[in-house]
Amino acid sequence: MNIKTFATQQELDNHAAQIFANLLQSKPNAVLGLATGSTPIGLYNALVQLYKNNEVSFKQAYTFNLDEYIGITPDNPQSYSYFMHEQLFNHIDLPAEHIHLLDGTASDAKEECQRFEEKLTEKPLDIQLLGLGHNGHIAFNEPAEALSAKTHIVKLDEKTLQANARFFASIDEVPKHAMTMGIASIMKAKHILMLVRGADKAAIVKQALQGPITTQVPASLLQLHANVTVLLDEEAGRMLD
Ligand code: F6R
Numbered sequence: 001m002n003i004k005t006f007a008t009q010q011e012l013d014n015h016a017a018q019i020f021a022n023l024l025q026s027k028p029n030a031v032l033g034l035a036t037g038s039t040p041i042g043l044y045n046a047l048v049q050l051y052k053n054n055e056v057s058f059k060q061a062y063t064f065n066l067d068e069y070i071g072i073t074p075d076n077p078q079s080y081s082y083f084m085h086e087q088l089f090n091h092i093d094l095p096a097e098h099i100h101l102l103d104g105t106a107s108d109a110k111e112e113c114q115r116f117e118e119k120l121t122e123k124p125l126d127i128q129l130l131g132l133g134h135n136g137h138i139a140f141n142e143p144a145e146a147l148s149a150k151t152h153i154v155k156l157d158e159k160t161l162q163a164n165a166r167f168f169a170s171i172d173e174v175p176k177h178a179m180t181m182g183i184a185s186i187m188k189a190k191h192i193l194m195l196v197r198g199a200d201k202a203a204i205v206k207q208a209l210q211g212p213i214t215t216q217v218p219a220s221l222l223q224l225h226a227n228v229t230v231l232l233d234e235e236a237g238r239m240l241d
Helices: 009-026 041-052 080-087 109-122 158-167 183-187 199-210 218-224
Strands: 002-006 031-034 062-065 067-069 127-130 152-155 177-180 191-196 228-233
Touching: 002 009, 009 041, 009 127, 009 191, 009 228, 041 080, 062 080, 062 109, 067 080, 109 152, 109 177, 183 218, 191 218, 199 218
Parallel strands: 002 228, 031 062, 031 127, 127 191, 191 228
Antiparallel strands: 067 177, 152 177
8 A cells, every 4th residue: 555645735636636647648548436525626626727737638538436325316416426517527628428427316226336337347447536434434335244346225324424414404414325336346446546634534544554454444445455545634644653
């Protein structure tokens, strides 16, 4: 694991953006796995800036997003589809037909997960961006005795509902179910790039990166991947050896 710590958010975001830019320069049709949440917003801003400066193009690239809530429409501001368009897709030259998002309104969510997984098999991920949940989740793979390999439906953990309630009027409005890439869908990516910020994540960063490998901390499984880069701010990294 390649772990790097940054003094400022700007440096962390720029470094992450440069990793994407370098990949797109060497492989313009790269397949990019993307994430939502607060953590990647600065990175997406930095990528939009690189695009505006003509330093990077997404014209031939493909994207897949990790997850989506079940039961909310893509035009709902709380949907991950809406988030991705607002933060990134609306501001770059990525063709709409190159975007792969899970459809939270699909009439058959199980079938939707299968469709998505098949697309992922056709277009293997060159890089997968991840954030880290306070409970150690990656995408919506929540701590459990057993984890699922492929894209699947999940019931969200109480801790995740509480963490995500900040984006909704009340916790009751947070959807209870989501679709998410599975552990194997993520681990098949050639490169995994995890970004983590803030003192509130320091303990879980320590467990995920240096603790035992356990399905109770899904991110600890990343220790088994040969090409993982973790970018941290000083607060998030303060408990590491
Ligand atoms: C988002 C996702 C989640 C987040 C995680 C951290 O697509 O899959 O696993 O990466 O919950 O969220 P933030 O960045 O908001 O702390």
